[in-house]
Structure formats: C-alpha cells, structure tokens
Amino acid sequence: MTQVPTGETVTAAEFRLFKTRSFSRHFNRTLHISVYEIHRDHSNRQPELTLLDHESIQAGDEGWLVFDVTAASNHWLLNAKYNAGLRLYVENDEGQSIDPSLAGILGRRAPRSKQPFMVTFFQANRNQIRSTRAVKQLKKRQQKKHSDLPHPNKLPGVFDHVHVPDGRQVCKRHELYVSFRDLGWLDWVIAPQGYSAFYCEGECSFPLDSCMNATNHAILQSLVHLMKPESVPKACCAPTKLSATSVLYYDNNNNVILKKHRNMVVKSCGCH
Structure with a gap:
C-alpha cells in the first residue's frame, strides 16, 4: 500500500x-x-x-x-x-x-x-x-517498446518481471522435426524426407514480458484475466510468424510437382 x-x-x-x-x-x-x-x-x-x-x-x-x-x-x-x-x-x-x-x-x-x-x-x-x-x-522499469498500447510492464503499478508458474517456461519456440516417413507419406513425397517445423509452447502469464511478443489484445486479455480469472482465460502461446517450405511430390496423376507450401515453419512465437 x-x-x-x-x-x-x-x-x-x-x-x-x-x-x-x-x-x-x-x-x-x-x-x-x-x-x-x-x-x-x-x-x-x-x-x-x-x-x-x-x-x-x-x-x-x-x-x-x-x-x-x-x-x-x-x-x-x-x-x-x-x-x-x-x-x-x-x-x-x-x-x-x-x-x-x-x-x-x-x-x-x-x-x-x-x-x-x-x-x-x-x-x-x-x-x-x-x-x-x-x-x-515495484521493480525498475525497462525502456518502452514500440506498440500501439503501452507494454504491460509499463502500465502504472504493474511489475517488471516475468511470472512463470510452477517452473514452466515462458512462451517461446521449441524444436519439432516432422518426419514424412513416420507419417507414412513417402509413397508420394519425394523430398525432403522431413523438415524442422518447430512449435510454440509456454506460459502467457501476467505481466507479459517483451520477449513474449504479445499482441495488444493479449495484453488487455491478461489484465482482464487478472481481475476476473474465472471468466476470462489467459492469453495463448501461438506462432506469430510462419515461413514456407518446398516439397517435391507426386500428384494424383503421378506428375512430379515441386511446390512451396505456405505457413509450414514456425519462425517466432508470441502471446495471443
């Protein structure tokens, strides 16, 4: 007080x-x-x-x-x-x-x-x-990030630290290799035999640190969740940027196709 x-x-x-x-x-x-x-x-x-x-x-x-x-x-x-x-x-x-x-x-x-x-x-x-x-x-405040809304750590009376419950990590990208062989797709996929897709996992707990790459909506949702945890869930960890990857495969007519598929690789994660 x-x-x-x-x-x-x-x-x-x-x-x-x-x-x-x-x-x-x-x-x-x-x-x-x-x-x-x-x-x-x-x-x-x-x-x-x-x-x-x-x-x-x-x-x-x-x-x-x-x-x-x-x-x-x-x-x-x-x-x-x-x-x-x-x-x-x-x-x-x-x-x-x-x-x-x-x-x-x-x-x-x-x-x-x-x-x-x-x-x-x-x-x-x-x-x-x-x-x-x-x-x-209250802890020492960091420099303000570029955002339409103030970063939650910059809101008056909010703490500048990352709160991670029960030892869990904050929202970030993790390794995930997708094997087309394990999926049983090598009868029509020629190359590659797999690729690094990555995935997002971690806590989006209040306050959302700048490293969590949070959207403005996630910032406000987290504040409302703090006041009404039984009514509003926490923000979710999800991809914020995805990239394409090329796959060489046979189509239904046995033609060899090289196609770049969009949104196959997670490049970065954040709280939504």
Whole structure:
C-alpha cells in the first residue's frame, strides 16, 4: 500500500487465495472462510478484529477465492501504522476451527503462481483504472517498446518481471522435426524426407514480458484475466510468424510437382 501515488484513490481491494480440492474426513463438506482486519494484536488475549468478507464453499472445490478487503486498505492508507494485517479463519458447519492447510488453502510456501496476493484498483485523476499486486515491490522499469498500447510492464503499478508458474517456461519456440516417413507419406513425397517445423509452447502469464511478443489484445486479455480469472482465460502461446517450405511430390496423376507450401515453419512465437 506504500506504492499508492499522490492524487489517486483506491476504489477497491481484493485478497486472493488459491484453494485445492480437500476430501478430509475430519470436517463436513461445507467450509466457511472468513477474512478479518486486525485492528490491534494483543499478546495476552484475542486480537481486536473486524469482519471484512466471508465465503462458504465445498471442501472439494478448487480455484481462486476472492475476498473484498477495501475497508482495510482504506484504513491502512489513512494511517499505515494501523496496518496489523489480516486474519483468516476456516470453520465447518459446527463452528469448529479447521487448519487452512487441511482445507486445501495454499499459503506463501505454495508454487509462485498460487501464492496469496492482493489486487488494488485505483482511480486516477485522468479516470484511468489500474491494478497492482501490492504485496510486491515495484521493480525498475525497462525502456518502452514500440506498440500501439503501452507494454504491460509499463502500465502504472504493474511489475517488471516475468511470472512463470510452477517452473514452466515462458512462451517461446521449441524444436519439432516432422518426419514424412513416420507419417507414412513417402509413397508420394519425394523430398525432403522431413523438415524442422518447430512449435510454440509456454506460459502467457501476467505481466507479459517483451520477449513474449504479445499482441495488444493479449495484453488487455491478461489484465482482464487478472481481475476476473474465472471468466476470462489467459492469453495463448501461438506462432506469430510462419515461413514456407518446398516439397517435391507426386500428384494424383503421378506428375512430379515441386511446390512451396505456405505457413509450414514456425519462425517466432508470441502471446495471443
């Protein structure tokens, strides 16, 4: 919250947690999850809490849980010294407290793509709405790339780093050799016996780095996905440039044909 620029106001703040499926027999199928703002923490008695948001889910559910913590963020902005954090409680139908880890809720030891984070929405004087992951420090911004839209790393309040979940690589080109022999095509293909076609694979996770060769549409889709992950999918890794390759083959009349076929080789990949 220390990154909020002067002259801007917070319109909303969300705390997001990822929950995996849980089938423990120690509690009922329905879980009640509550998020509180800690006003004051005491060593000898219970802390002073204010309920911010509550959600009831099934133990077998999986996905992101979104809690409205706007009230807490507004208090923290007015006076940062009152920021004592948030408190999370998980209970069953009988009101018994459940260990969040047993309920499938992931914490900061989870893979990076599923760690808890906070999304804050700002209203600027220019009526621009933007979002930021407030739990991380802003990194040094790189030079602006040529694009009709600002690169996502250049949008105010967005981080300049490549986020790759679960150790996966970012979107890029990979080796792929297509063998016409393996396809059973050598009875009509004379040459070549195969060629390097390549393929695209990798993550298009927010924020989209310049090396991901993202389209303007992919940039905006990624921003919307960050705010509404259950409604809008992430951008996809796909070829951005293809080239032709020549094939010598027999046609249906047994004529020998040399033809250059378009869009046979992946030259570059990007997020779409």
